[in-house]
Each structure stands twice: as C-alpha cells, then as structure tokens.
Amino acid sequence: MWTMIQTELLKLKRKKMMTGIFILITLLVVFAIERAFSISRSSRYMDSFGDLYTMTFKNLVTVFLPIVLGMFATSLFFDEHKNDTIKELLIIPISRSRLYFSKVITLFLLSLVLCLYTFLFTVAGGFLAGGFPDLNKQTILQAFTLFAEGSALVPLSMLPIVFLAVLGKSYLLPIGATLLYLLPVILLPAPFMGIHPLVNALCIYSFSSPTAADMVYGLLRVAEAIPNYKVCLLNMGIVGVIFSTASIIALKKQDI
Amino acid sequence: MDNLMIETRQLTKVYGEQTAVNKVNMHVKKGRIYGLLGRNGAGKTTIMKMMLGLTSIHSGEAFVFGKNVKGNEKRIYPRIGAIIETPGFYPNLTGTENLEIFAKLRGTTKPNAVKEALEVVGLPYKDKKIFSKYSLGMKQRLGIANAILHDPELLILDEPTNGLDPIGIAEVRKFIKDLCVERGKTILISSHILSEIALLADDIGIIHDGVLLEENSLAELQKKNGKYILLQVSDTAKAALILERKFCVEEYSIQDDHTLRLYDTTLDMAEVNKTLMLENISVISSQLCNDTLEDYFKKVTGGEGIA
Secondary structure, X not given: OHHXXXXXXXXXXXXXXXXXXXXXXXXXXXXXXXHXXXXXXXXXXXXXXXXXXXXXXXXXXXXXXXXXXXXXXXHHHXXXXXXXXXXXXXXXXXXXXHHHHHHHHHHHHHHHHHHHHHHHHHHHHHHHHOOOOOOOXXXXXXXXXXXXXXXXXXXXXXXXXXXXXXXXXXXXXXHHHXXXXXXXXXXXXHHHOOOOHHHHHHHHHHOOOXXXXXXXXXXXXXXXXXXXXXXXXXXXXXXXXXXXXXXXXXXXXXXX | OOOEEEEEEEEEEEEOOEEEEEEEOOEEEOOOEEEEEOOOOOOHHHHHHHHOOOXXXXXXXXXXXXXXXXXXXXXXXXXXXXXXXXOOOOOOOEHHHHHHHHHHHHOOOOOOHHHHHHHHHOOOOOOOOEXXXXXXXXXXXXXXXXXXXXXXXXXXXXXXXXXOOHHHHHHHHHHHHHHXXXXXXXXXXXXXXXXXXXXXXXXXXXXXXXXEEEEEEHHHHHHHOOEEEEEEEOOHHHHHHHHHHHHOOOOEEEOOOOEEEEOOOOOOHHHHHHXXXXXXXXXXXXXXXXXXXXXHHHHHHOOOOOO
C-alpha cells in the first residue's frame, strides 16, 4: 500500500491544481494574519490567540478544505479515466479496492498537510502580530489538536463526494455536489446535526477546547443542538463505511 | 493443449442488446504471433479487454497460461504486457517518470529496467519533455516500452502501430518480430490493417461482427489464396470428370454450375480447352487469377475488404 501511496504522490508532480491550492491556502492565512494586525487587541474579535486560530480554522474546515478535497478527490479518480491510466493500473494488476484506499489515504494526507501548513502559519502570524496574552504552549497545543481533528474529520466527511468522483463520468457532478454539500454547513448547520458529516465534525471540534466550543456555538447559533461527540463520530464512521463500500462496488462494476 | 498460451471458449460479451463478441473460440500458440484481424468495431478490443479483466465476461471462459483468467488475475497479469487502444500515461510527467511509476507498482526489481525499455523503443531516458507534449508516435512507443518493462512472456497489443509514421511502423514491426523470434515471446496483436497482419503474424484469426470467422496459420491462408485458373464452362460436373480422368487434376473446386477453380497452374490450358470442346463442353473463358489475402478477407466477411 505504501508503494501505491508513493506513486499517488509522484503523480501530483507539476500539477497546476496543487500550486493553486497552496496559493489559496496561503491567501487564507495571510487574510487571518492581516486581521490580527489590523484589529486592536482591545476589540473582543481579536483579543486572544484563540480568536485568530479559530477564525483561520473555521474558514478552513467549513469552506476551503471541503472544496479543495472535493476537487482533489475528483481529480484523483476522474483523471485516471481521462488519461486512460486506469486500464494500465488494472492490468498490472492493482485491485480496485487497493486503488480506492490508496487514493483516499492520499486525500487524508493532503488534508493533513494543508491543516499543518495553516496551523504553522497561524502560529507564526500570532507571534508576528504580537499582543496576544494567551499565546503560550497550552493554546498552541489546543490549536494543534483542533487542526489535527480537522485534518482527519474533513476528508472523512467527504467520502460521499469521493463516491461520486469514483463514478467518474465528469468533473461536474462531484464538484457541483461538493458545493451543495457545503450549503447546510455555511447557511444553517444546526438542523443537520447528527445527519450531515461535516456538521457532525463541528460537534466533535466543540469538545476539543473551550475556545473551539465557542467557535462551534457561534456557527450553530444554538448550544442545545450539540449531542454527545460519540454519536457524531459514530454517524461519521457509518457514513464513511457505507460510501467506501459503495465506491469499491462501483469501481468493481466499472467496465473500462 | 500444452502449448496454448491463450485459449477462449465460447467467449461472449453483450452490451445491452448488442452482442459485441459472440462465442469466440480462439487459440494462441506459444512462441508465435497471432494476428487478430477485423474491421473497426469487429470486437477485437473487447476480446482483449475481457482477457485482461478490464471488462466483464458475459459468458464463456478465457484461459491464459492454461489458467482461467477469472480468479487467477494476480498470477496471470504480471506475466503479460499489454497496450489496449491508446496507451494511457500521466500528462504532467515525463516518459521516464511515467515508466518509473509503473515499474514501482509492478515491483520491477531489475536495475535499469526503465532505461532499457526506453532504449528498445528509441526514446530518451531522463528526458525533460512531459507526456502531454509527446507526438502520437512517441506516445505509442512509450506504450510499448511500458508493455515490455517487466519482461513479460505474453504481449497483448491492440493496434500498436496506430499513429506511427511508415518508418515507425516498420520499426515497431521489426521489434515485435524480434521479440517473438529472438526472445521467444508470444504475441497477440490486433489490427484492422491486413497488410500489417500479413507481414507480422504466424497465425491469423478473422473476426467480423463479434464472430471469429476463421482461425488458421498464415501459411495455410496463403495456400488457399495463391494462384489458380478460373475456368468458366457450360457444365462444371462433366468438365471436372474429364479433368480428373485425362489430366489427373486433383486440386480443384467447383464454385457454381459454370465456374471451376483449378489450383494446378502448370496445366496446358490450350490442351485443356481443346479436350473439353472435343467432349462437347463449351469453354466460355479461362484465366489465370492471383487472389490476395484481402480478396479472401472480403469473401469471408462478405464485406468490402479492409485497408
């Protein structure tokens, strides 16, 4: 499996999409740091390091990362069909389930890299902007935990979109579905608690730290909507297993 | 049979209501080049795809190296090199990078395997040119390099000369011949170009509308389609009798009531005509014919021939 993941990473060489992703994520962090510079520490919007990292994190996991991972997953699966490389892989032979898991692990790896990148820049931005009284080991660790949770939970939430990407007929369906998938998270997350994987991820973040909990309450606008994190995790796990199984079955049924 | 590398039994593929491959029984012998000849859409690629597990088998079986393909993929496929339709590669990577990926996935342990494969097809090693900038001919060469990268025993090549210029076609043809003759590889090659198959194959299978119409060695097919005398007479049955008795003719065929084919072209036709006329048989015409494989293909497929 490691060899397959290595080759998945090699395939990303010179991909313009990767450059675009890193430019956009840098802009996202730069925007947050710029806010840290421009908003006074006396304002309640930027009076702690928690405000800075939860702002970056919120933008990352509710909008930016799901879109990027949706596009990336589509590219991972659909491009094998577009470039006709799927048949070369299957002739080797590589089993369709191994192919699926290698790509999903690559998706998780990208998520991890992007979250780590954002985390490091946010911490660096916090020190550069200065004036945060709570910028210490404890808050940095809390931020790290939150970003680590996001790096695992967002790609897990995206497995239904990966299923659409596996069907591999065009870019349009999975990318369009990604945008639709995001709407409840952006517009009205509370009613989707316990149903929508990305909203369930918010529930899990809320147990990470008091700062994270404040961020989630701010997004949900109702504190009572948050169930036990085990319920949310179980729901995400079930959705992940169902869509992974469906993806592998779909891959196995595909005539190349 | 022990020397069969590929055998299909009643192999069938149905797409919706269309039967793409219909009960094909194919036999590819070890160390030989088998040319699968048919027009576009005849079912050549579908047969190859079923052998390689790229498309499901509707009914029938495919055996490779004596083993049923279904359930033995991991044992069979590492011993096969293949090009199906156009070779697929990653457009953002160079030829070398592409082959390195496939070598890695195949677990190729041989050092310089990529370099050697590229040398064989005349492509540069560690070149900076990415695949999307390759010409059609270069793409096809890279496909062949990928197919031979792991030194397979069997090569399945679907129209490997597609997109190549005449010099490239000749080079690939020589290379395929050498692989068979010098390295003892078995090769299944498909083409819609009869002249290509005629120049390469030891055995030929003619496929039309999903049905394998004929399977024979090239030598046998050529024998069937050599020179002959086409004789048009008033009564073929009577003429045949006279030819047998007076000229000891054994190799002939009656086409219809008025047409005969004589395969012994050394016969003295003036004498034949004179004898037949003396026996009250009118000779309408007699001519020396030389049928090509293309004529034979037309006849077998009942169509308009092939390029």
